Amino acid sequence: xxxxxxxxxxxxxxxxxxxxxxxxxxxxxxxxxxxxxxxxxxxxxxxxxxxxxxxxxxxxxxxxxxxxxxxxxxxxxxxxxxxxxxxxxxxxxxxxxxxxxxxxxxxxxxxxxxxxxxxxxxxxxxxxxxx
Amino acid sequence: xxxxxxxxxxxxxxxxxxxxxxxxxxxxxxxxxxxxxxxxxxxxxxxxxxxxxxxxxxxxxxxxxxxxxxxxxxxxxxxxxxxxxxxxxxxxxxxxxxxxxxxxxxxxxxxxxxxxxxxxxxxxxxxxxxx
DNA sequence: AAGTGTGATGTAATAACATAACAAAAATTC
DNA sequence: GAATTTTTGTTATGTTATTACATCACACTT
Numbered sequence: 001x002x003x004x005x006x007x008x009x010x011x012x013x014x015x016x017x018x019x020x021x022x023x024x025x026x027x028x029x030x031x032x033x034x035x036x037x038x039x040x041x042x043x044x045x046x047x048x049x050x051x052x053x054x055x056x057x058x059x060x061x062x063x064x065x066x067x068x069x070x071x072x073x074x075x076x077x078x079x080x081x082x083x084x085x086x087x088x089x090x091x092x093x094x095x096x097x098x099x100x101x102x103x104x105x106x107x108x109x110x111x112x113x114x115x116x117x118x119x120x121x122x123x124x125x126x127x128x129x130x131x
Numbered sequence: 132x133x134x135x136x137x138x139x140x141x142x143x144x145x146x147x148x149x150x151x152x153x154x155x156x157x158x159x160x161x162x163x164x165x166x167x168x169x170x171x172x173x174x175x176x177x178x179x180x181x182x183x184x185x186x187x188x189x190x191x192x193x194x195x196x197x198x199x200x201x202x203x204x205x206x207x208x209x210x211x212x213x214x215x216x217x218x219x220x221x222x223x224x225x226x227x228x229x230x231x232x233x234x235x236x237x238x239x240x241x242x243x244x245x246x247x248x249x250x251x252x253x254x255x256x257x258x259x260x261x262x
Numbered sequence: 263a264a265g266t267g268t269g270a271t272g273t274a275a276t277a278a279c280a281t282a283a284c285a286a287a288a289a290t291t292c
Numbered sequence: 293g294a295a296t297t298t299t300t301g302t303t304a305t306g307t308t309a310t311t312a313c314a315t316c317a318c319a320c321t322t
Contacts, residue, residue, distance in 0.1 A: 004299080023279070036301065044300085052145050059190040062279060063307095077230070079239045092233045094225070099208070099248060103221045107253030108210045114191050114247040116231060122238030126283065135270070154308070169270060174309065175270080193279095193308060265322080272315070279308065286301070292294090 006045040009033060011066070014055060020087050029053035057086065060116045065089070075099070075113030083124035133200060137176040140164060142197070151194035151218050189218065197219070206230070207245030214255035222247045 013029045014021060023042050026117055048062055050053035054067050068089045069076050074096035078129040079088045095115070103110050120128065145152060150168045155174050161168040177195055180186035180193055185198050200207050210219045212229035216247045226246070234241050251259065 006300085020202075038224075038302065039280070039299075040282090040302085059247070063259040077233060079237065079241075082242065088237065088239070090233060090237065092144075092229060094232075096228050098223055098225050098229050099246075101225075102208060102210075102221060103248075103250075106210065106219065106221065107248055107256070108212075108219070108246045108248070109253075109256045110210075111213065112249040113244065114249070114255075116190070116245040117239070117241045118243040118245070119234075119239055119241040121238075125238070125240045137271080139320090169271095169273065170275085170309065172271070263322100265320105266298085267320085270315100270317080273295090273312105273313085275311085277308100277310070279306100281306070282304085282305105284302085288299070291296075 004045075004048070006030065006034075006037070006041055007028050007048055010042065010045040012050060014064065015065040017041065018066075019085065020058055020061055020065045022061075026064065056089070059114050060118065061087075075115055078116045079121070080116060081121035081124055082118050082120050083120055083128070084119050087128060088121070135176075135179070137161065137165075137168070137172055138179055141173065141176040141180060142185065145195065145197040149197075150216065151189055151192055151196045153192075154192050158194070184198070189247060190245050191249065192218075206246055209247045210250035210252070212255055212261070213248060213249050213250050214251055217252050219252070 009030060010026055013026055023039070023046060026046070027037060027039065027079045030042055046055060046057075049062070050057050050064070056065050056067055057063075057076070058065055058074060058080070061080065065078070065087055067076075069091055073090050074093070077090050077092060077095065079090065081087070099110060099113060140161060141157055144157055154170070154177060158168055158170065158173045158178070161173060173183075177186065181195070187196050187198055187207060187209070188194075189196055189211070196209075196218055200212050200222055205222050205224070205257065207220050207222055208226065210221065212218070230241060232243060233239070
C-alpha cells in the first residue's frame with residue numbers, strides 16, 4: 001500500500017475548515033505545502049475520500065465537506081444555509097424508508113441518494129426576522 | 132409583454148428530447164435555429180424556466196429536464212438511471228413531511244429541496260440480472 | 263413620427279469546475 | 293533486482309457557468 005500523502009492532507013484541510021470547500025479552494029491549500037499540486041492531485045484525493053465515505057460531495061454547491069454524520073444508517077441530508085454558507089449533515093430515521101417506498105412502487109433500484117436542502121439556518125433566520 | 136423567443140424554443144427542444152440535456156446540448160440545438168446563440172442565451176432562458184418551475188435542474192448531472200410532475204405538492208424526486216440515463220420525476224406523499232420534521236428539530240428553514248436518486252430503472256435492472 | 267423606458271438579446275471574455283492522456287517515480291511481488 | 297502495479301507529476305484540454313457591457317425591439321407617451 002502506498003502512502004497517499006495527499007489524501008491525509010486534504011482531510012486535514014477539510015477538518016480545519018469545518019465547512020464546505022470547492023476543489024480549487026482545497027487545491028490552493030495543498031499548494032501551500034506542495035506547490036506542484038495540480039487539479040488532478042486534488043480530484044484524485046477527493047475521489048478516494050468520497051468513495052470511502054469520509055468526505056461528502058455537495059452536488060448543488062460543487063463542494064466537498066468532511067463527513068460529520070454519526071452512523072450511516074441512511075442517506076445523509078445536507079442542510080445548506082443560503083445566507084452564511086453553513087452546512088449541517090443529518091440522517092433522519094424515516095427518510096430511507098420513504099425513498100425505498102418510492103423505489104418499490106416504481107421498480108427503480110436506488111444506489112446513491114442525493115438529498116440537499118437549501119434554506120436558512122436558525123441563526124440566520126432569526127437575524128433576518130427578529131422576534 | 133415581450134416575446135421571449137428563446138424560452139419557448141428551449142422548452143420545445145426539451146419537449147422533443149424527453150430527457151435531460153446539458154446547457155451546451157441545448158445551446159447546440161438553439162444554434163441550429165439561431166447561430167448567434169451563446170452561453171448566456173441558454174442560461175438566461177433556463178433560469179427563467181427553472182424559476183417558474185416548468186424546467187428542473189438536475190444538480191448531480193448538471194443537466195435540465197422538462198417538468199413532468201403532475202402537481203407540485205412536495206419536492207420532486209428525480210430517479211436517475213445510471214445505465215440508460217433515463218430520469219423520472221415523482222412526488223412521494225410523505226417526503227415533504229419527513230424533511231420538514233427534520234427542519235423542526237434543527238431550526239433550519241427549508242426553501243429549496245434537491246432530492247436525486249441514482250440507481251437502475253426497472254428495465255435496466257432486469258437486463259443486468261435476468262429472471 | 264420622435265423620444266423614452268424596459269426587458270430581451272448579442273458579444274466577448276473569462277471564471278470555475280473537472281478530466282484525459284501520458285510520463286515518471288515509488289512500492290510490491292516474484 | 294527485474295517486472296508489475298499503484299501513485300504521483302505534468303500538460304493540456306474539456307465542460308459548465310458567469311460577468312460585463314452593448315444593442316435591439318417593442319410599447320407607450322408625447
